[in-house]
Every structure is written in C-alpha cells, then in structure tokens.
Amino acid sequence: xxxxxxxxxxxxxxxxxxxxAPDQGFVEKILRENRYFIEFANVCVSNFGSAENEKxxxxxxxxxFNANLYYLESNYVDAFKSVRLSQEILxxxxxxxxxxxxxxxxxxxxxxxxxxxIQSKDKKSAHFLQLGYRDVEVARxxxxxxxxxxxxxxxxxxxxxxxxxxxxxxxxxxxxxxxxESKTPIEDKVDYHTQTWDEARNKDDRERIR
Numbered sequence: 248x249x250x251x252x253x254x255x256x257x258x259x260x261x262x263x264x265x266x267x268a269p270d271q272g273f274v275e276k277i278l279r280e281n282r283y284f285i286e287f288a289n290v291c292v293s294n295f296g297s298a299e300n301e302k303x304x305x306x307x308x309x310x311x312f313n314a315n316l317y318y319l320e321s322n323y324v325d326a327f328k329s330v331r332l333s334q335e336i337l338x339x340x341x342x343x344x345x346x347x348x349x350x351x352x353x354x355x356x357x358x359x360x361x362x363x364x365i366q367s368k369d370k371k372s373a374h375f376l377q378l379g380y381r382d383v384e385v386a387r388x389x390x391x392x393x394x395x396x397x398x399x400x401x402x403x404x405x406x407x408x409x410x411x412x413x414x415x416x417x418x419x420x421x422x423x424x425x426x427x428e429s430k431t432p433i434e435d436k437v438d439y440h441t442q443t444w445d446e447a448r449n450k451d452d453r454e455r456i457r
Contacts, residue, residue: 334401341408349415372428379421
C-alpha cells in the first residue's frame, strides 16, 4: 500500500521541484525584460528623479549586473533571485516617479493652462485640454492597477507603472498643444483664413485634431 502511494505522489513531487528551478531560457527572458525596465527608468530618473531615485536605480542596476554574472556562470537560481531583488527596488522607484514626477506635474500643468484656455474660447485648444485631463486620469488608473496587482508578480506591476508614465507624458504634450493653440493669433489659424464661397460650401465640417 505504501509503495502504491509513493508511486502516485512521486510524479507530483518531481513536478513541483522542476517547476521551482528556473532554467536557462526562463532566466534569459527575465534578464531581457529587466534590462528594458532599467533603461526605461533611467530616462525618467535622469530627467526628473531625486537623489533617492538615483540611488534606488543604481542599486537595482547592481542587482541586475549580479544576475548577469550568475547567468554566465550557469547559476540560474541565483540569477533569478538577483533579478527579483532588482525588480523589488524598481517597483518602489516606478511608483514614486509616476506619482510625484509625472501625474502631479501633468495635472499641475493642465490646471495652470485651464483659465487661459477657457477664456480664449478656442474649441481646438479646449479639446486638447480635455484630452490631457483624460490621459492624467488614465495614468492614475494604471498606477492603482499596478499597486493593487498580485504582489508577487513584479514585472506585471512594473508594466502597469510604465503604461501610466507613457499616458502622463502624453497628457503633458496635450497641455502644451492646448496652450500653443490658445496663444496662436486668429489670423494665423487655417480655420479663419479668407476663403471663397465654393471652398466654404464644400468644406468638410468634421473636426480634425492632429
């Protein structure tokens, strides 16, 4: 009876052991992924990061360097552990950068432009402003999704934060576009140029936003 139970349990036990040990292909994948995370964070920290952010990025990069050394030694277990340590630091770094440097800055820039744009009564400028506020809200949602995601899936959480940063960047672009549009004199705008009757009659009235 005992030998029969052992024969049943052995395949499941062996499966768990082999699944827990990272292989070469898996480590290669997470090393490529983590390199992208560090390179993306490097741009953010270089442009807007604080001294604490710079230190965190250096620590994360050091763990990533150690992981590459372990990989060259075919020590895939320690390579995986070092990548996890690197991503654990990147998690806090990305959240801090997204919240304090991107979402807050984008929202402040839009709020500063809003009174001027509303007074200008320029529809295209107001449309850009609306798109900017929309992207700030989407960035905030990505931040919350990343924060509330499974706490063991580091790379998935980081990708949500990266998506949030990309949306916040676009919100800034819309803020500048709305301000430029509101400050452009009417005579310089194509929509207000002198046109013939045939041009006005055949004009496509659908709004087009570049």
